[in-house]
Amino acid sequence: MSKLFTPVHLAVPEGPGLTLRNRTVLAPMCQYSVTTLDGVPHAWHLAHLGARAAGGFGLVFTEAAAITAQGRISDQDAGIWNDAQGRAWSPIVDFIHSQGAAAGIQLAHAGGKASTYAWLPQQVAEHKIGSISATDGGWETLGPAETEIFGLTSPWSMTLEQIAASVQDWADAALRADAAGFDVAQIHAAHGYLVHQFLSPLTNTRTDAYGGSFENRTRYAREVITAVRAAWPAHKPLAIRFSGDDWVEGGWRIADTVRFAAEAFELGVSAFDLSSAGIGKYHGPSGPGFQVPLAAAVKQAVPDAFVTAVGMINDPSQAEQVLVTGSADGVSIGRAALKNPNWPAVAASELGASRDDIPFAAQYWRAHW
Structure with missing residues (x-):
């Protein structure tokens, strides 16, 4: 059996873990499919996520689920800011479980990158790119500071009262996610969205307790982690997705990520996913596995975490x-899974697994993996 297809345990502060x-x-991959614009997931999300669970994934994450309406990337994003959305996620979670996979939700707030047009062919063809116009229903956005770095309508700088309210929004979303039955909650701290905006000096130009020094720029993230960990059951793993490096001089770099990952682990985060970039013009590497060294650096810093x-x-x-080189404990598959929802089953077959060890839905046994 390949290492990729051996079970793995995610530890938690209390209980047996997952x-x-x-x-x-x-x-997590945005689907831009909530055409009702109310954040409520529906049949598409069941079909999309359910197919990947049936295709053999060990853990299936939702798209970025907004913790507030104002925090949506686009107006067609799914959400978890009210109970109706939480109830709609529940049958999707149940189906993921029925296929032998664990269900994870990515909690997200886009901050200054919110209120943008859905990235769909029709929108692009109509040149609807960037910030949603007021006539199309765009809304005011919030961030740690005003900035033009994204080429979008600048966000308003958050007041201390808005920061405190935002932290509570993350905790409330975690409570709804638990009620829906999710096994893992992941805080989205990557790709230039709100938590990342506080972390990076490129977007956080505040001069109060939430800006300036490393300690101050990480304060919002620490408060979010602490609030979500308190709301999220102790027997369930808490995860975070980082942009490990902005790849921009003067930005958030991998040394910062490594330092903060150790702090996050002490606050109760037990799983880390390492992406990169999202703020400023990209100057980083490219090619297959170009972000693996970021995961390896965090794995070395927090060896007891699932990276x-x-x-x-x-x-x-x-x-x-x-995995065999020890760079990470698992792999997150995105675009390849859009092309092939059965990526894990096909991969297990190619890596020499016996038919009994290939993760696939029983209804597909005639496929001769």
């Missing part, structure tokens, strides 16, 4: 190599 059937993780690598990991042998 065991995944294998080390493949469906990465996943993500980014252009498409080939099963490549994924296996990430």
